[in-house]
Amino acid sequence: MEHEEKQQEDQQEQPEQKQESHSKYIRMKKFPFIMGIFLLIFVTAGITLLALTFGDEKQVQPISRERQEFEKLYSTYDTLNKDYYTKIDQEKIIDGAIKGMISSLDDPYTDYMDEKQAESFHENISSSFEGIGAEVQQKDNQITIVSPIKGSPAEKAGIKPRDIVLSVNGKSLEGMSANEAVLLIRGKKGTKVNLVIQREGNTQPINVTIVRDTIPIETVYAKMMKDKIARIQVTSFSERTGSELEQSMKEMKAQGMKGMVLDLRQNPGGLLDQAMKIASLFVPKDEIVFQVEYRNGKKEIAKSENTGGKPEFPVVVLVDEGSASASEIVAAALSESADIPLVGVKTYGKGTVQTTEQFKDGSNVKYTMAKWLTPDGNWIHKKGIKPNVEAKLPEYANLPFISPDKALRINSSSEEVKAGEKMLAALGYKPGTVDGYFDQNLQGAVNQFQKDVKLQQTGTIEGKTTMALMDKIREKIQKHDVQLDKAIETVKKDLSK
Template sequence: MYKKRTVALLVVVAMVASCLLTLTLTGQWSFAGSGPLRSGIFADNVGTGSKEGIKKIETAMQLVKNNYVEGVDQQKLVDGAIDGMMNALGDPFSSYMGPETAQQFSEQIEGSFTGIGAEVSMENGNVVVVSPIKGSPAERAGIKPKDILLSVNGESFEGLSLNEAVAKIRGPKGTKAKIKVKRAGSTNTLEYTIVRDDIALETVYARMEEGKVGVIEITEFSMNTAERFKQELANLEKQGMKGLVIDVRNNPGGVLQIVIEMAEHFVPKGKSIVQVEDKNKQREKTVSKGVGKTYPIAVITNKGSASASEILAGALQESADAKLIGEATYGKGTVQTSFSREMGDGSLLKVTIAKWLTPNGEWIHKKGIEPDVAVSQPGYFSVAPINKEKTYKYDMLGEDIKSAQTMLQGLGYDPGRTDGYFSKATETALKKFQTDKKLQATGVLDEKTAEALEAALIEQIRDPKHDNQMNRAIEVIRKEITSPVSNK
């Protein structure tokens, strides 16, 4: 599935700046109580208390300008004040972007961006990964949802805003970003070296599997995704497709209208796709104008499937009899809209304006959607990288040794144990691996051996036969195709 994309590196970090794709409203979409402000930054009906607050901000800025010991950049003060305002909401999906970041965000929505390929948000003062983009350098390097990013190239993110952290992660194509990561369940800090690059514009990839099972992978919901999805779906149906697997793993979301348009292919006319609840608790239900499909459908999800991906999964599960395969989704049940014109200088304010609920009225925020068929990937899919600055040998103990043992086991070399103790069995397995890779068979875990282990493991992970979730989804669809009651 990755073959069309080459190794495009993307710093989704452009979009990352506002929690990347998440779920965004564009065009004329609006909900009761959430329309655009009427005159500049502040609406006409600002109350007395609000006016006093604005005056207080202006006074503070003037005091700083008049009294601070060094020169003051007024624009930085303004940006900092707005950043602080958004941070005070305690919502990782509401944020402020300066003109440059706002432009990058717009490009992301259009389907083009540059970076390392990981959507991030700010949570409790930490830069947290929402999801690595599927097939991106970040995903291939081993970045996982919920990872906390600590620094890049030695520069700490502590005390920085999300935009400031994102700016440090970004950089010219071909340059390296050494990112330190804190991961739940790991006692050691991890470090990944990721080469920055461009990302292809494609968001939809399709193929036909044996038994006329179609597979469509959606990497995000950009403005061109619905049309591309329609084309690929029609092409599979022309080939005689009998069942469909939709893969939204590590898909961070996108534009609300787009996912609704895509869901209409499968949700029968009159059935609900999604409900949106505004700040006044008023709900608007979107119902399908489509006709639905008679063939069986499965949707593959994991904990990196967020926002619009969850809308699609929930709509198809509850209104189109689709089976969800894989892992529980991320759990982002809010809707954002962007205010750029009102800001007046190219900057952008991204604000959470509503909740979204599944057709049955379930708010999945911070819970996610549970699969109908739970399937985990092999343990080595999430193994931590090995610190290549150290060397390990018999009778040593450590997390890097544990990672090496997990890799050896996944590659078919029996290390005897996977608890981090460098045993004689581990030494023997390592020698066998070194011999097979034409390395000096020392039984010592050095830099070259660690690099060879990781390269071999990446190759194995890319092999479709080891993708448990995809294979199970295809198996489920094949069984439904051959079942006497496969039609809906």
Template sequence: MNFKGRTVLAIVLLTMMGSVLITLSVADQWDGEMKQASSGSVVAAADNGGQYVLKKQELAKLNAVMELIETKYYEEVDREELIDGAVEGIMSALKDPYSVYMEEETATHFSESIEGSFSGIGAEVTIENGRIVIVSPIKGSPAEQAGLHAKDILMSVNGESMEGLSLQEAVMKIRGPKGTKVKLEVQRGGFSEPLQIAVIRDDIAIETVYATLKEDGVGVIEIRQFSLNTAKRFKEELKRLEREGMTGLVLDVRNNPGGVLPVVVEIAQMMMKEDATVVQVEGRDGERNGTLAKGGEKKSYPIAVLINKGSASASEILASSLQEAAGAKVVGERSFGKGTVQVSYNKALGDGSLIKMTIAKWLTPNGNWIHEKGVQPDITVAPPEIYNVARMSREAALKRDQLNESIRSAQIMLEGLGYKPNRDDGYFSSDTEEAVRKFQSERKLAVTGEIDEHTAQALEKAVVDWLRDKDNDVQLQKAIEAVSRK
């Protein structure tokens, strides 16, 4: 398949060792100061009288542990694995899910994720209170198609518990070759029992920018990820919509997990007046440095930014900057809430491995820190429950008087599609049976009133078709209404 001239983002996230929300350029390329700090960090320590290197007593302690393991441990150990484990332990002591150590192979996957060429399930993860949590599934990815949602908690992978695992260990369990299946057990808010979700790993090629012009003159630009070429593609599509007479603009960053900071700054400043503050960065010393808009202009047409709980990091920078400094309306749900900045150091360690570390907070133009709070919409619109429904188990037919979570999912689907089960508590009632019969009749299925594999498949397909119909997207419709001149 030829993607020449497009922004191709092959997302396998879940190979990224927890590097889930990137808000700075990677590979020591933020600016000259950061570049020098990374490539010359060891030399700098020596030049400063060794103030950053291990003290004699500290080094002796580590050497003693190494000697004990290599001489007394009951079996042979891999010395390189011990060193990697020690570095990983140092990073985990920070208790920051966004600061991680990546061994050479993982570091390669991480770098590829920014350039765009790898494979997996297409979701991003983080650690919250020791649990592995989905930040967001990428649109069109196997993870989204299988029914994974933002805020899902991963309980087990192929029957192996995730409890006590580091983010790196968890990600390694989820990774695997294209075409293979991974079985995930997830805990989802509102469901009493864990859900079983199977995902087929794949190569995922995603164009990061999609633009359409509605009949009423409202342009919609969907940004799925802020990768290296996204700003260029956004500018092209924005200019095209303006040439075609656009009268209002909706920027859709729902389930956009973030990306590269300079890219989102470049996009935001296209719609902001000269010298307006796009974002502020605050370092450990408390000093704040604002990035000012250059080369853009505040647009004469109204702008709305559409967000949800899967909008994170760079998406939140875009939403907050336009909300506070460009008069845009933010529509949808409260966003994820990731307000820190990371830089990746791939030269300091000298062996192909990589340290990705939080080096600052980012704040909105008005100085607000949205970390673990999210961006609050001006117009709050929650999606219908059918958007968050879990897939049904197909191990056995669902029938009258049964009670389980799969029946609850079926009831939510039926209600969303216009049938009337009249309950969503998971009890297969007579009304539920009648709704199933009506669905089966209209879909030319055997009218049994039971949900067998064929009915479950048809019901889930009908839901997917319903979700793909933009007329059913209440959040998008509200955002369009917010910028419409009618």
């Protein structure tokens, strides 16, 4: 996965640094069985984010030409270098060979970053960033959205988990790595980027124009709901998330919190040390948080460091299809080791561990080197975690984006017209038969909507009307959050026991 997170060096005591070792900001110290880094990648329309990876630091050793399995590779290189009809770019052809090798693994989490990509990654990972705020990964040779970040331009534009990005500003992403795609998607605040999206259930691709912005780095949002039940949303696991959550819980307790909903929806992951810290707030001391299994069958176990005991109030975890990587580790740990119920829909399903090797020229290889398992030994890769209590959002919460630059008017017909009809119907207007055809009934509904939001009554869906329509739908989703309602209901049941 990929994501635009931002972490910095952990301030705890650092292990001895080796020459050519991994960057300091991804070092881990807390687990004696792990000598190197923890990575779990999640990318946000602009920057790659390391979140969970295990493994020893390694030195990159030169490959001896005596190794017979490389004889064909060397021969091909020598032939091209000597006899190709134009002079070859040696660096480019070597990079291409590495990318081809990695591509043959058919693993979206194994990737090669050339010097430029790696440099960009290092520059952005320790600070806020500018982009659209959508985590992406390469899957089945396509660039797929994992999750948009809360409050980001991508979320506001209606980008959804599992959307496939076909092109960026007219350039096809077919065959590109996630890192290459991210370099095209991100950009300076205030600039526009056009994405062509393929969404499951839609016969036609969707054009989405998004204005880039600075992506918020705040990761914890707390609010006291009715009956003294607090909703605390964690949007990613960055360097201060654990401390932010602890502080938010203290504030909610001071307000008389009787129960808590830990909202991990649309959380693509992040730093594992923060996931461990959060899990340890709920999982009893020395209970298992997760396991790591290597290809030789060896397993290593990470246990809770909880010193405060189990919370004295009922807790429910809220998850969805955008909950991935480190958020799945937390959800599984709380479910299996603390008997905390999960509410929502099945999670994303990323159950592998990555590490990196750095080369002298600044490039690196990120590769999958282990599985992670839940406390009970379940591997959730490509399966996700099924909640104890299922709660789905209504259909209008998954309607496709309508481009404000496109005019939908009388007698036109398209999937976007159908989306407009459904939006108006969800808001209480009467667009007539929902069939994707712009008839007089729909025109009348548009005029009434424009009147209600104090816009010029043109009877056409475009520009400010399109944006207002999508804003109203977003407000309705937030105001009538059926998944949150179900989570609160579950907390109340525990309170009544």
